[in-house]
Amino acid sequence: MSDPQPSGLGTIAFLGPEGTFAHAAVRQLPAAARATLLPLGTVTLAIDAVRAGQADAALVPLENSVEGAVPATLDELANGEALVIADEVYLRVAFELMARPGTRLADLHSVATHPHAEAQVRRWLMAHLPGVQVSLVGSTAGAVQAVAAGEFDAAVGAAVAGELYGLDVVAHDIADSEGAVTRFVLLERPGPPAAPTGNDRTSLVAYLxxxxxxxxxxxxxxxxxxxxxxxxxxSRPTKGRMGHYCFSIDCEGHVTDQRVGDALAALHRVCADVRYLGSYPRRDGAQGPVPVGRSDRSFTDARDWLARIRAKGGS
Structure with a gap:
């Protein structure tokens, strides 16, 4: 069975401006070819656009293989008006050091980039540009724009941003760790989940x-x-008392799978609250085999057996 794709997305918001890694990721969505792409200045603004009805969906970063989770996305999913994840995109991240034409590495005194990007090139910058002032801004493409406007000497970001805003690459692929990947999620207003594909992921937030x-x-x-x-x-703080945390969780399977649905129902019994964040196709590998006794057929047989016991006794 082919993976279902979100349809009818007239406008998709993303962390802009054009030239960010989020822009590259959103262009991988089949729905993007037919949609209006809406760049916004922060993850929060992109998510709020969906909640306000200004966009049908938002593609935002959730986690990076080097830097870990994106707190702004986790917190927005755990709080405020509920949204669900409809799809995910994995993007290999390659960082370039870019400056205005004619600039040499020795000419650089200031570098701008996004906090997550800075964390992934920190040791390269320390080794090759010691003493250079590093400024953190809202997006990598915003940093490139600022360099083009003369506010900083150089920016760390995606090569496409340099092409868009007229910068040259001073140093290529400067990440401290090779093969970094960022996972983006497509957020929509709540609705019935897409049919299971056999290789799905379910997300939720559990409040103890x-x-x-x-x-x-x-x-x-x-x-x-x-x-x-x-x-x-x-784990993320609940924004209430010190020491109170909620847990953002991804698990294999679809909410319509008996074992997954049964686990969510059990959490609803033992947790203060559970926020369902969607079931959607998994894009990073194959789902493992269902353990013996946990298939949908096993759950159905067990319920039928229990019903017979309650009705007639015996096995």
Whole structure:
């Protein structure tokens, strides 16, 4: 079965301006060819555009293989008006050091970039540009624009941004770790999940009840008991009292899978709250085999067996 793609997306917001890695990622979506792309200055603005009805969807970064989670995205998904993830995009990230034409490496005194980009090129900058002032801005493309306007000497970002805004590459592929990848998620207003593909991911946020011994183990045990593999778990403060956290979770499978649905229902019983964030095609590999006794058929057989016991006794 082919993966279903979001349809009817008239406007897709993304972290702009044009030339960001988010811009490169959104162009990978099949729906983008028929949609209006709306660049906005921050992740929060892109998400708010969906909540306000100004955009049908927003593509925003969720995590990076080097720097980890993007807190702004996690916090927006955990708080405010609920949205769901409809799809995901993986983008290999290659960083270029760019400056106005004629600029040499020795001429640089200031560099601008996004915080996540800076974290991935920090040691290169320390080794090759010691003492240079590094400024953090809202996006890598915004940094390139600022260099073109004369505000900084150089910017770290995607090569396409330099092409768009007339900069030359001074140093190529300067990441501290090779093969960095950023995962982007496509957010929409809540609606029925797409049909399962057989290689899906489900996302949610779980809020623990008042702290007690083994609370996190209890949460994890609901997945383990049903053979549901977690692919990501992140803790984030609830914005309330000190020491109170929620957990942003990705797991293998689709909410219509019996074992996944049963795990979510169990979490609803033991957690203070559970926010469902969507079931959607997985784009980074194959789902593992369903453990023995955890298939949909096994759940159905077990319920039928229990119904017979309750109705007639015996096995």
């Amino acid at each position: 009840r008042d702290d007690h011994s083994g609370a996190l183990l209890e949460l994890l045990g609901e997945f383990a008991a049903r053979g549901v593999n977690l692919t990501r778990i992140e």
